[in-house]
Amino acid sequence: MKLSARDLARLIATPDPKLAGLLIYGQDAMRVALKRQELVAAIIGPQGEGEMRLERLPAAELRRNPALLLDALKAQGFFPGPRVVLLEDATDQAADSVATALADWQAGDAQLVTTAGALKATSKLRKLFEGARAAGAVALYDDPPTREEIEAGLRKSGLEQVGPEAMRDLVALSRMLDPGDFRQMLEKIALYKYGDATPLAPEDIAAVAPVSLEAAVDDLLDAVAEGQSALIGPLLVRLQAQGVAAVTLAIMAMRHFRSLHAISCDPGGPSAGIQKARPPIFGPRRDKMLAQAQNWGLARLERALAELVAADLTLRSASNAPSMAVMERALIRLAMLVRR
DSSP states (O other): OEEOHHHHHHHHHSOOTTOOEEEEEESOHHHHHHHHHHHHHHHHOTTTTTTTOEEEEETTHHHHOTTHHHHHHHOOOSSOSOOEEEEESOOGGGHHHHHHHHHTOOTTSOEEEEEESOOOTTOHHHHHHHHOSSEEEEEEOSOOOOHHHHHHHHHHTTOOOBOHHHHHHHHHHHTTSOHHHHHHHHHHHHHHTTTOOSOBOHHHHHHHSOOOHHHHHHHHHHHHHTTOGGGHHHHHHHHHHTTOOHHHHHHHHHHHHHHHHHHHHOTTOHHHHHHTOSSOOOTHHHHHHHHHHHHHHHHHHHHHHHHHHHHHHHHHSSOOSOHHHHHHHHHHHHHHHTTO
């Protein structure tokens, strides 16, 4: 059977004991590993691995002993309950062994969960699972998780109450982070909210979202955009101590003010423009940038971009002026500009 990612989600929620085997394949190894882990845990339960009801079998072992897979499926465990044989990193070379094992599979045997990388439509292994009545194949593509998958991950982490704005921010983050990083972030949110019965809010997400160099630069750019010129010097000293170059600051400042310019240029106004921002802006930062765009206005933003272009050209020229001093002067000018 050829199954979809939605079918796989249903199987994870309610495993089918009549299913002899399932092939999960895709280009993203992390995505495949996460779904395989969820499916195996759903079939054997939380105590299954401790009770030795899970047997891992590298596909390379089948080259030396093709009957190994069938023996593993037919073996009887010491503990009662469903069993799983996990065949990892399978290729077309394992197709014959898998075909024999699926043909002899009977109710009560272990279920076969097979993982593989990207498989072409002509793949023998893929055709085998797609053509079997009691087995299926699921292709996982590099699409971001759906809203339903995010909600399932939140429930699994113990978070039932999620506000609409928080869900919007989670959807935006799911498109920015790798699947493994996003899952870890959900676990961090669950720990952060432990014992807190209030609904999940954007502030909670912002508190545990991954922090990068951009977050530190954002503090500087917010000070500039909000006219807090006294903060610019100390923040620049801190960033310079972290090894941030003046050219890097110029690029990031240009990107920030271009985003504000794009928000202000929207025919529906800044409120509509920030909805269309790419990459999406979420959490408290969304409110900050909206206020900045409204405060600056289109004319002053165009002057700010001209100042940044001039500073960038100076930094990239043969000028002997200290690069960080050039950048500090440009940023102070912008901070004074917004006060007028």
